[in-house]
Amino acid sequence: MSELRTRPVRPAALSDDAALGELDRATWSTLHSVQPRPHPPYEPFFSDRSRPEHLLVAEAEDPAGDMRIAGYIRVVAPTSLACHTHVRQIQGLAVADWARGSGVARGLLRAALALARNEGANRMTLRVLGHNAPARALYASEGFVVEGVLPGEFFLGGRYVDDVMMGRSLAL
Numbered sequence: 001m002s003e004l005r006t007r008p009v010r011p012a013a014l015s016d017d018a019a020l021g022e023l024d025r026a027t028w029s030t031l032h033s034v035q036p037r038p039h040p041p042y043e044p045f046f047s048d049r050s051r052p053e054h055l056l057v058a059e060a061e062d063p064a065g066d067m068r069i070a071g072y073i074r075v076v077a078p079t080s081l082a083c084h085t086h087v088r089q090i091q092g093l094a095v096a097d098w099a100r101g102s103g104v105a106r107g108l109l110r111a112a113l114a115l116a117r118n119e120g121a122n123r124m125t126l127r128v129l130g131h132n133a134p135a136r137a138l139y140a141s142e143g144f145v146v147e148g149v150l151p152g153e154f155f156l157g158g159r160y161v162d163d164v165m166m167g168r169s170l171a172l
């Protein structure tokens with residue numbers, strides 16, 4: 001694993017909008033995204049649906065020596081139903097190319113698990129594309145198991161791709 005100077009994972013702020021938008025566009029790929037490739041004019045990163053309080057960010061020193069956002073994780077309550085408040089769902093995780101392979105995603109994931117636990121949730125879920133081997137390896141190594149597969153759910157890059165549902169308990 002390569003060495004990277006990092007800061008502790010922190011909650012996102014509205015002022016992170018531009019940096020997060022840039023990171024999102026720079027990391028776009030059919031390996032993980034079901035959205036079309038972004039084109040200008042770009043929408044703001046945050047919206048009524050996606051607010052700063054849903055995100056944790058990791059900062060690290062980039063190759064030019066500047067401390068900046070290296071990755072984020074977005075975790076939401078999957079619905080507003082009272083019978084569903086014990087569940088959190090990861091709906092976004094990305095790490096800049098220059099920061100990969102240094103434990104940034106694992107740090108974000110662990111911080112998100114701890115926060116969800118502190119909020120009283122007892123289960124975390126996510127959806128990952130079947131061909132996204134790096135993300136699947138990360139989730140499996142942090143205790144997530146495959147709970148369901150929608151075969152050939154998306155047509156991406158000329159191929160049908162599975163949508164894989166994973167989940168884990170938040171009990172220690």
Ligand SMILES: CC(C)(COP(=O)(O)OP(=O)(O)OC[C@H]1O[C@@H](n2cnc3c(N)ncnc32)[C@H](O)[C@@H]1OP(=O)(O)O)[C@@H](O)C(=O)NCCC(=O)NCCS
Binds near residue numbers: 031092100103
């Ligand atoms: C998946 C992603 C978030 C990993 O970020 P990262 O900071 O490089 O990951 P980490 O350094 O924390 O690695 C943690 C574990 O993930 C797995 N992993 C990460 N990159 C991998 C790769 N290229 N191939 C295989 N496994 C990989 C490994 O299990 C690794 O543990 P190890 O270092 O002990 O082998 C990053 O590649 C990324 O942003 N990908 C595009 C967006 C994406 O796929 N998001 C997930 C959507 S569901």
